[in-house]
Amino acid sequence: MSRPLEILNEVFGYPAFRGQQRDIVEHVAGGGDCLVLMPTGGGKSLCYQIPSLVRSEAGLGAGIVVSPLIALMQDQVAALTELGVRAAFLNSTLSGAEAAATERALRNGEIDLLYVAPERLMTPRFLELLERTRVALFAIDEAHCVSQWGHDFRPEYIQLSVLHQRFPSVPRIALTATADAITREEIVHRLALDDARIFVSSFDRPNIRYRIVEKDNARAQLLDFIRAEHTNADGTTDAGVIYCLSRRKVEETAEWLKAQGIRALPYHAGMQFEMRQRHQEIFQREEGVVICATIAFGMGIDKPDVRFVAHLDLPKSVEGYYQETGRAGRDGLPANAWMAYGLGDVVQQRKMIDESDADDAHKRVQTAKLEALLGLCETISCRRVRLLDYFGETSAPCGNCDVCLEPPASWDATREAQMALSCAFRAQRASGFNFGAGHLIDILRGNRTEKVLQRGHESLSTFGIGGSLSEAEWRAVFRQLVAFGYLAVDHGGFGALVLTEASKPVLKGERTVTLRPYAKPQRTRQASGRSAQRADPTAGMAPRERARWERLRVWRTDTAKRDGVPAYVIFHDATLAEIARSSPDSIDDLRQIPGIGARKLERFGGELLEVVAAD
Structure with a gap:
């Protein structure tokens, strides 16, 4: 060896x-x-x-x-x-x-x-x-x-x-x-x-903080997250990737973020090749750029300083989620994996599986993978434990995910589940077909909407029995009932919901249902100390060391432009930070710093020493 x-x-x-x-x-x-x-x-x-x-x-x-x-x-x-x-x-x-x-x-x-x-x-x-x-x-x-x-x-x-x-x-x-x-x-x-x-090897990425929030105007939630946790003192934004399910949503999200002052670029397979390549190059070589993309982006990107990955739509599997979030923090410094998730995501993914051209065996595998991901989203225990368990790895609570930092309560929702399931059953029996969650919630809350009155659903025994819960709370109930398999998406399309075999023991009172309570998303421009996680290579540096760090970054940018490569190809942040802290004054000193091989020492050693000596 x-x-x-x-x-x-x-x-x-x-x-x-x-x-x-x-x-x-x-x-x-x-x-x-x-x-x-x-x-x-x-x-x-x-x-x-x-x-x-x-x-x-x-x-x-x-x-x-x-x-x-x-x-x-x-x-x-x-x-x-x-x-x-x-x-x-x-x-x-x-x-x-x-x-x-x-x-x-x-x-x-x-x-x-x-x-x-x-x-x-x-x-x-x-x-x-x-x-x-x-x-x-x-x-x-x-x-x-x-x-x-x-x-x-x-x-x-x-x-x-x-x-x-x-x-x-x-x-x-x-x-x-x-x-x-x-x-x-x-x-x-x-x-x-x-x-x-x-x-x-261990699948654990301890530097990544996993957070999944309930959707409540997802774009505004995303903007709050970026401004609170990934906007620097000079107004620039950390490098990040935002995943959307459709090309249209990619472009609309990028345009919206640009209108909010964030330098965002779209990337998807439907764009012209030259534009795709240009956007990818900008993301790799320039700082402060956010890419909005479909999953076509990222698998081959070796950019180490992506500080966050956000999902505005639910991925298809735990593998997909892990692979995509894994593009954050490749340099080992703190990074965030943030996702907004709601009932519509669950319905959409189940509908996509049902309507796909795959054979039954493939659909069963896809369904099992989706259910594993839904379990990760709905868990009331450590997300990292759940994630690693999927890959066959045993671990202890991490203390660095949203569930560990702010443990959610759980509640006995058996009565509410029975209301929801009974409502779906009675509405179907009365009309001959199934309805979506929105209409069922209107019935439960006693809303005399045009659709409710047209169908005569104000006469159902479940009309108005759920008035104590808000619409958002009921949507959280329905989301979890679908996620846990008590309700399924009707093969007829339109997001209608139908009872499954698993619902029968709930309706008969033979099975209890425990759910996560609805928590109104906190809309804030400032991150709390418990939720914020920022990467700062200069942490603990004295003013003189910080000045040295800034000079080294300028030198790296100029050198990368001269060589026609991304800045991280010259040196990673961790290597520059170590140079700034140790203040080497000889080639032998530089040789001891991780990340500086013989070729780079020969090419850049003299220049680095000059930058350091400019104190």
Whole structure:
């Protein structure tokens, strides 16, 4: 293991491996296959980059990295090139001449790491090229795409089983940040990794604070959250990602935030490619930018200083939620995962499953995944415990999620549940079809609306029996009844609700129902000490150190512009902060700071010392 450790120190600037990295690197460098499950920000890329460099030095060829997104390739290659590693990518952004030059360099042994999309890798022409070339290893990143049950299914990934058949002696490492038991089994089966070692790291991201709030004008709630917790003293906003379910909502949300003075940009697959790329580049290279996006954005983004991820719509699964929130705080500093969630989200997601073209088996899996996510949303115990339990990991209450910080009460809502279920039953029996929550709430509260009167529902025995609860409180009841499976979305559409088998023992008084009480969302421009979580690399710095930090940031920005790369590719905030605190006055002093490898020391050492010496 001496050479991998030397590479870790000399190239990447880190003194020691973390967690299971050492065992994984040793196993793959020695020619073994493995499946690696490691959280975002846990250092997955080093697990194949270092073995590739070790095996390349030994004359075993280049490491071939299968990557699903252009952005991921470009980020990784830019960072590796800054470190002096011979890295390249092949994707649709290259001209024919550029692609030919890269292939020629691969054949000539001039590349240590080559990133390629699965679509290109699987072409007969490229596979033949690899057979004429020495290959050190295959790294299959975002391996959950292999699984048909995975939350980001990519059919091309299934074909990757051919690697085992055509290159049986080349080690393969599959990596993902999210995979439940079913998905793991599918990955192993699809990639023929039956004899591979499986490394499962903790899925915990302790620096992320999870918070789920009840929807009450979600955009205004989002704005309050951003202004209270992610707006700096100079008025700029922290980098953040806001996820919406539809393209239209993405664009409308971005426009609305811009009107509120927040620099927000939209991103979705329906935009022109050039504009998408431009917005992504701005987000990566400039500070104070918020991206409003569909889930098409983010999987390949290596930006470490995203301080918050917000959801204005419910994701489809715990895996999707974990993957998307995991894009916050990759640098290990505090970050927030915030979501607004309401009855409409539950109805919409259940309706999407029912109306999809998937077969019954797939629908059952989708339903089970959604129910697990709803359980996370409605839990009255630690969210992190619930989240980690989904991935098979046992943990203790974290003290750093909204439920731990402000524990919700629970109440015996059996009587109210019986009212709601009985109302749905009687309205259906009287009219011959089902109704949505809004109409049922009007009946329960005794509202003589036009629709209620037209249907004659003011004569139902449930009319007016729920007047003691507000509309918002009833919506919370209905949301949870749907979430827990006592009510289902009618297959006929329009969000109508229908009783399930599980409702019968409730109506008969054989089962009690315990719910979370409705809590009116607190609309505030200032975050309380219990809820606020801000990342401040300068915490505890003396004034002179802060001034040094600011000079280093200006230098990093200028250097990044000169090199045409994002600022974090030059140095992460944590590295600059350590330089600011330690005030090094020699190259040897700089060498002791994590994140400064030999190439960066050679390139930037003198400049850094000049910036520090300007005190």
